[in-house]
Amino acid sequence: MRPSSTLSLLALGSVAQAAVSLENSSLPPRDIENIERAIEARSLADDIWNDIKNAATCTACQGILVLLKGIAVFGDGAFVSVATELCKLAKVEDDDVCEGTVGLEGPIIADAIRNMDLGSDTSKLFCGSFLGLCPEPSVPQWKIPFPSPQPQTGRPAPSGKTPLKVVQYSDIHIDPLYVSxxxxxxxxxxxxxxxxxxxxxxxxxxxxxxxGDHKCDTPVGLEISMYQAIKNIVPDAALTLFTGDIVDHAIWNTSQPYNQKQISDAYTYMSQYLGIVYGTAGNHESNPTNAFPPRSISNSSQWVYDALSDQWTRWVGASAESEIESIGAYSTKYPNGNLRVISLNTNFYYRMNFWLYQEGIEQDPDGQIQWLVSELDAAEKAGERVYIIGHMPLGEGDAFHAGSNYLDQVVKRYSSTIAAMFFGHTHVDHFEVSYSDYNSRDASHAVMASYICPSLTPTSGMPSFRVYDVDPETFAVLDTTTYIADMANADFQTTGPVWTKLYSAKETYGSKLNPPVTDASVELTPAFWHNVTALFESNSDVFNEYISLKSRGWNVASCTGDCKTQELCQLRAGRSENNCVVPSIGLHLNKRSDELHGHSHHRSHDHQECGMSAGMKTLGSLAVRKDLLDELETRANDIKGSSDTESSSDESDSDGPSERDSARSPDLQSPAGAARSTSAAGTASNTGPGGAEPATGTNTNAASGASFVSGGTGSATSLPPPPSPVLSATAIKLPLLRNSPPPTPSPSSPDSSPTSADRELDNAPPLQSLTMPSVCALPTPPRMPPSSVTRASAREQTTAAEAVDELETTTRLMPRYVNHSGS
Structure with missing residues (x-):
């Protein structure tokens, strides 16, 4: 039982020696004894806590990583078990939420930590994102190569012709298990x-x-109500932009078939009510949530790309199919005008995509940026205007600085070709301005506007969608109008949602500029939006109106002083490194709606917009609670003791592999101790590691009618699913609108035969005849088998001499956490 790098073990503090069994170690026994005695001389938790109190926060986080690596090296099961217990102790979430969420995302986090180099930029990025203990490292310099020089022409003037109508909606987060x-x-x-x-x-x-309710996701009836309102209010809409996030926020209870069913149903409804729909991949579309690995690491998100491709190709055509199935993005020509729509997979730049914390991650995951440059350059040469759509805005705190910086370079270069950019994710109504020079953020340097659409799900405000007036030739945005369903209306829950106009940009902001911008044929240029931020800065009444409109008039809080300064900085940041967001200890980068409404202060009201990672919140708690640090060290030492006992037992029992050895994580069984295969945390099929057929013992998810593997070959270290009664099939019928037909299979789908999930849902009785079981609980998702990834680790076994050199290097890097005794 020997992990792949002695360096990663010698840096593991009090649990280091546990990872190297004596019979396989090439180190002399005396060296091992001295290392163990030196490391265990004092408590790592005490040193870490002292560093936090003395503001040596980045050093403290490296110490926490020492303990976490010492657990993760023993496999995903060990890491998930410890992280789950810490989640419960910290009361991050209810116990079942801790079990489900950490069980799903824990293997991905464990794999990253297991292979992370202490002191590296990746480890500092991890420490900043998870614990708020390190500033984000400087962006690695990469000057994007462009195939042609930027033309001197600016943005084309609007044609003055009758505008087209373009619709945008976002973050619908449908909950088919919503029960009135x-x-x-x-x-x-x-x-x-x-x-x-x-x-x-x-x-x-x-x-x-x-x-619907503000503490809940969207019932299907509210979803269909929005589609019907769009059809009635904008019957002549030229096209619709959907900027992602279909699946609900019960991220502890999702599965691949459940998400596939959600994706299929949502796009089928869209096709029934709307015309052309251009979609993009939200972070909630995957399972586990947020998990979109680059192909150089794993192909475990292939299933979600395939599911999206099956739906999108009815609007974007088969020519875009290979792009979608490759990277979850596409470029397509609008058939009725000189417009190209490019949909980006922004999950490759998302802070909570834990696959991106692998050492040596490429600057341009899956080559998407270079592909974008190629598409924009071809569009420029063809004289096309371009809409860029994506889920996460590039200036948000959720966006990694590096990816945002590289994309910002592309936006600057093609600012005359890109008519506008459209995003969602934040759930609130706002915008971002990009500049050619972020040291001079003024109207003359404004080069691009990003339109960020409020959500349908009502957790941050009234259900909403937007309508844009756009020039029919240049496709420039001439005005934007937000529509809402006012949940405070007495008729909302009785006769149904009534959709009305909330505000338009020119009426609310343009009329107050000097000079006013109210002409229907004038573009809302990037300079216009910068001038709006200047208006906010000088006019508190207008700024307060903007704050109210962000949540569409719901739960409006005051925003003055630092809050206002921060808000203005974020509006003027199309690049995330310039958004003035500074992580604080134990506090993570929540969405703007959370910050605005203070949702993070009370658990019963913590209905977070992004489905905040329980694993991230748990690890963040280590930076602010000494008792959790002590517990982490205790659990690490317990694992060490268990491993020592195993090693002694294995040596005395037989020369061959023991039963316990064969049940350990594959990470510790491979010949080099480091080979990693396709991750089971979000694999394309419910199979055991290595693609084997699942082991016996499945758990039927009543939400989707599909069976899930609760264990598989080599998964003995995984936590068993907690006991939980399952809703009967009759309790999960989608709550459709009265007399609304269920979705029909897409004609473009390669296999339109009904699945078991379809049959179970279709055969269920109408919603009004449901009888709830006496004990109601949602079906528990399966435990994923231990994760690994497709690429081979760069770490190899070391000789005894190399190990001594590595120990010396580690001692210089981490003097507090290795050379405690001075021996």
Whole structure:
């Protein structure tokens, strides 16, 4: 049982020696004894805590990584078990949420930590994102190569012709398990599900209405209501932009078939009610949530690309299929005008995509930036205008500085070709301005506007969508209007949502500029949007109106002083390194709606917009709670002791591999101790490691009607699923609108035969005839087998002499956490 790099083990503090069994070690026994005695001389947790108190925060985080690596090296099961217990102790979430979320995302985090170099930029990036203990490293310099020089022509003037209508909606987050009458007040990330008997309809003291609640995701009826409103309000819409996130926020309880069903149903409804729809991949489309690895690491997101391709090709054509299935992005020509729509997979730059914390991650994951340059250059030569759509805005704190910087270079170069950019993700109504020089953020240097659409899901405000007036020739945005369904309206839960105009940009902001910008034929240029931020800065009344409109008039909080300064900085940041966001210890980069409404202060109201990672919040708690640090060290030493006992038992039992050895993580069984194969945390099929058929023992998810593997070959270290009663099939019928037909299979789908999930849902009784079981709980997702990845690790076994050299290097790098005794 020997891990692949002695360096990574000698840097593991009090658990280092545990990872090298004596019978396989090439180190002399005396060296091992001295290392163990020196490392265990004092508590790492005490040193780490002292460093945090003395503001040596980055050093402290490296110490925390020492402990985490010492656990992760023993496999995903060990890491998930410890992280789950810490999550429960920290009361980050309810126990079942901790178990489900950490069980899904934990293997990906463990794999990154296991292969992370202490002191590297990757480790500092991890420390900043997870614990707020390190500033983000400087952006690695990369000057994007462009195939042609930038033309001197600026943005084309609008034609003055009758505008077209373009619709945008985002973050629909459909909850097919929403139950009218169930409790809207709960301790879960989302409510309006009968998690307990007390939450059941007729028993709750805060029953949810049939059409939605601010503490819950979107019922299907509200979704269809929006499509119908779009069809009625904008019957002549030229095209629709959907900027991602279909799946609900119950991220502890998702599965691949469940997400596939959600994706299929949503796009089928869109095709029934709307015309051309151009979509993009949201971070919630994958399972586990946020998991989009570059192909150089794993192909475990192939299934979601295939699922999206099956839906998108009905609008973008078969010619874009290979792009979608390769990187989750596409470029397509709008058939009725001189416009190209480019959909980016922004998940490659997302801070909570834990696959991106691997050492040596490429600057341009899957070559998407170079592909984008090629598409934009071809569009420029063809005289086309371009809309860029994506899920996450590039100036948000959620965006890695490096990826945002590289994309910003591309935006600057092709600023005359790109008419506008459209995003979602934040759930609130706002915008971002990009500049040619971020040291001179003024109207003359403004080069691009990003339109960030508020969400349909009502967790951050009123359900919303936008309509843009655009020039029919230049496709420049001439005005933007937001429509909402006012949930405060007395008729919202009875006769149904009523969709009305909330505001338009020219009426609300343009009319107050000097000189006013109200002409219907004038473009909302990047300079216009910078001038709006200047208006906010000088006019508190207008700024306060903007703050109210962000949440569409719901739960409006005051924003003055530092809050206002920060907000203005973010509006003037199309590049994330310039958004003034500084992580603080134990505090993560929440979405703007969380910051605005203070949702992070009370768990019962912590219905977070992005489905915040329980694993990230758990590790962040280590930076602010000494008791959790002590527990982490105790668990690490427990694992060490267990490993020592195993080693002694294995040596005395037989010369061959023991039963316990064969149950360990594949990471510790490969010949070099480092070979990693396709990750099971989000694989394209529910098979055991290496693509083997699943082991016996499946758990049927009533939400999707599919069976899931709760264990597989080599997965003995995984946590077993917690006992949980499962809703009967009759309790999960999609709550459709009255007399609304269910979605029909897409004609473009290669296999339109009904699945078991389709049959179970279709055969369920109508919603109004449901009877809830006496004990209601949602089906528990399966435990994923231990993860690994497709690329081989760069770490190889070392000789005894190399190990001594590595120990000396580590001692210089981490004097506090290795050479404690001075011996």
């Amino acid at each position: 009458g169930s409790s809207s007040n709960c301790t879960k990330p989302i409510c309006c599900r009968p998690y307990t008997a007390a939450d059941e309809p007729g028993k709750s003291t805060s029953p949810a209405g049939p059409n």
